[in-house]
Amino acid sequence: MSKTLETFLSDSEIKTFDANYRKTIEHNVVQYDKKVIEGKExxxxxxxxxxxxxxxxxxxxxxxxxxxxxxxxxxxxxxxxxxxxxxxxxxxxxxxxxxxxxxxxxxxxxxxxxxxxxxxxxxxxxxxxxxxxxxxxxxxxxxxxxxxxxxxxxxxxxxxxxxxxxxxxxxxxxxxxxxxxxxxxxxxxxxxxxxxxxxxxxxxxxxxxxxxxxxxxxxxxxxxxxxxxxxxxxxxxxxxxxxxxxxxxxxxxxxxxxxxxxxxxxxxxxxxxxxxxxxxxxxxxxxxxxxxxxGRSRLLAKVEQRQALSCIGCGACSSVCPVYQTIGGQSYGSTYSGPIGSIITPHLKGMDEFKHLSYASTLCGKCTEVCPVKIDIHKLLLLNRRDSIQEKLVTKTDNWMWHFWKKAMLKRSKMDKGGAKWKNFMIKQFFKKSWGSRRDLPQIAPKAFNQIWKERKEG
Ligand code: SF4
CATH class of the missing domain: 3.40.50.10420 (NagB/RpiA/CoA transferase-like)
Structure with missing residues (x-):
């Protein structure tokens, strides 16, 4: 794990669980939302x-x-x-x-x-x-x-x-x-x-x-x-x-x-x-x-992604972003934070070091909805993720994990293999660290829907 990513994760965790910070930011965001509605009139x-x-x-x-x-x-x-x-x-x-x-x-x-x-x-x-x-x-x-x-x-x-x-x-x-x-x-x-x-x-x-x-x-x-x-x-x-x-x-x-x-x-x-x-x-x-x-010319050279340069710096995408509101602007570790910062920073400062920012999104699309120059922000975040994979910047574990996941998803018999116990064990192996210790991992149900459906039909 790179130092930048490590700092990003630890700073984000501190902010996420800082109750005073959450109170202040929630108050300020509510004020902002009200004012934008008035401004639009x-x-x-x-x-x-x-x-x-x-x-x-x-x-x-x-x-x-x-x-x-x-x-x-x-x-x-x-x-x-x-x-x-x-x-x-x-x-x-x-x-x-x-x-x-x-x-x-x-x-x-x-x-x-x-x-x-x-x-x-x-x-x-x-x-x-x-x-x-x-x-x-x-x-x-x-x-x-x-x-x-x-x-x-x-x-x-x-x-x-x-x-x-x-x-x-x-x-x-x-x-x-x-x-x-x-x-x-x-x-x-x-x-x-x-x-x-x-x-x-x-x-x-x-x-x-x-x-x-x-x-x-x-x-x-x-x-x-x-x-x-x-x-x-x-x-x-x-x-x-x-x-x-x-x-x-x-x-x-x-x-x-x-x-x-x-x-x-x-x-x-x-x-x-x-x-x-x-x-x-x-x-x-x-x-x-x-x-x-x-680094702007580098971004300009990417035909699908150059629209990010249209940004007029209003900050609206940050103000409405649930991730930004939770982890705070300074956790991003880059000059430009929030959704647009997550798009442009990897191009300005290096995909290898800053690709994780493009993953720090729920892809809810609120950023795209508010952007006054109609930048397709959440699509650009996905394109950054694609680039980081094409440039082979993801870890071997990630590659293996998705390889097996794809194989399993494409065939029912493979998907059913192993049972819930084994699947829960694998989820724990792969995700425990990134899931964090403050919440429980989701559990695979003991019986798949497919199995219940079959039993019901037979019954
Ligand atoms: S909402 Fe659009 S114009 Fe405003 S900062 Fe975000 S990307 Fe830039």
Whole structure:
């Protein structure tokens, strides 16, 4: 068993039996469900909106090369710089070069899954560059030295009491502070950081090809502050974030906010077309967009599975997933968790090491049902399972087990062989470990239905 799988199993078990965690997450999920129902009311025909969004994203992914070049040529027209990074190492190297060139010692950072994907924070720390998270959820997690729990609501697993305790322990604030008091405290702390930071670092929700721009959606205004004050803005963005046109935001912004948080529209939606222009009062002097591949081309090459790149990162599939709700986002051991994370992580980081995520699903299909860009999520999970078998990544025991199972299932006489006692013994041999010690293994009935039926007919 690989170390990654071992950690996944043990972390999942801890979370599954943590009653406090279950209570917090259940409360937050109920709130989320209610809000999404309200958010959907703004669409006169939500199914049509989803179909259109799926069409646009599929078109973008099928023509990724064309749209990325279009984005680049339009973005550089206004003085922006585009850097293509093949992998995490290149993206970090390029980011550090920009940071060193600007002689920067600190940067303010908005929420960005891509920067977590490439372990940017760790690289900055090694280079003595202070990186301050400015999204409230991420700021809390930075204090707790934890990774994001959820792509949209990173600290959804924490109760207000957990957060107050964290601030009390680390910042010395009163233990009975409510969320408003804590938010005001963080806002005050961050003001100073914004004005002193040399660099603003962000991700992006969309890359807009026809105007060469980066679109960022957020609820706290921290994204705007992080990119308006510092002299240099670096946006690190996955290549799949491309959409053809500015007018597509008319559909994607409300869809993203509805399925992400249940809002009609997220509070702050900004479009950045490059560095400050002569007639503009504020903004960075330099703006860089680092276009990150890091395994996305590998996924793009798989015709049946490339639709996973259409993901707009709303997090809805995670929010409704029974497995995710049970084991928690951090147990996945990958930047992208939940159903979509289980699909893309094996392609981005290696099927051998992360194939188990594609098995961590009940295949109930709820993820596919909610996805605003109609990604066939549970089918893609099955295709990953198929790939892992075709690539011979399953254990010999698994192979033997399924070989015998298939043989038995194809012939009644073989199926009946051995009797219930022997079958229960074999089930115990094969499944006891993975079934765990907290529940009883299912038992084969003493008499098969086939046998009962025969006896009844004869009788
Ligand atoms: S796969 Fe669909 S539901 Fe899941 S995060 Fe992406 S867009 Fe949202």
């Amino acid at each position: 703004q669409f006169s025909n939500i199914e049509l909106a989803k179909k259109r969004a799926a069409y646009i994203k599929n078109k973008s992914i099928e023509n990724l090369d064309k749209y990325l070049i279009e984005f680049e040529s339009n973005f550089i027209k206004r003085g922006g710089k585009v850097i293509w990074a093949q992998d995490a190492e290149e993206a970090i190297k390029e980011s550090l070069e920009i940071i060193h060139k600007a002689q920067a010692k600190s940067l303010v950072k908005t929420k960005s899954m891509v920067s977590e994907e490439i372990f940017l924070k760790e690289a900055l720390k090694k280079n003595d560059i202070e990186a301050i998270e400015t999204d409230l959820g991420e700021y809390i997690l930075q204090l707790r030295n934890e990774h994001s729990y959820h792509s949209v609501t990173p600290a959804i697993h924490l109760s207000k009491e957990d957060v107050a305790k964290t601030f009390n322990e680390i910042k010395g604030t009163p233990l009975d502070w409510d969320p408003q008091q804590i938010t005001a405290f963080v806002r005050h702390e961050l003001r100073e950081k914004y004005s002193k930071a040399d660099i603003g670092l962000s991700g992006a929700n969309f890359l807009i090809a026809d105007i060469g721009a980066v679109a960022i959606t957020e609820n706290e205004g921290n994204g705007m502050m992080s990119t308006a004050f510092p002299k240099v803005h670096i946006a690190i963005v996955g290549i799949e974030k491309i959409i053809p046109s500015l007018s597509d935001l008319d559909l994607f912004w409300p869809l993203l906010s509805t399925y992400g948080t249940g809002q009609s529209l997220t509070a702050y939606n900004s479009i950045y077309t490059g560095p400050k222009q002569q007639e503009e009062a504020d903004g960075p002097n330099e703006m860089y967009v680092i276009l990150l591949d890091n």
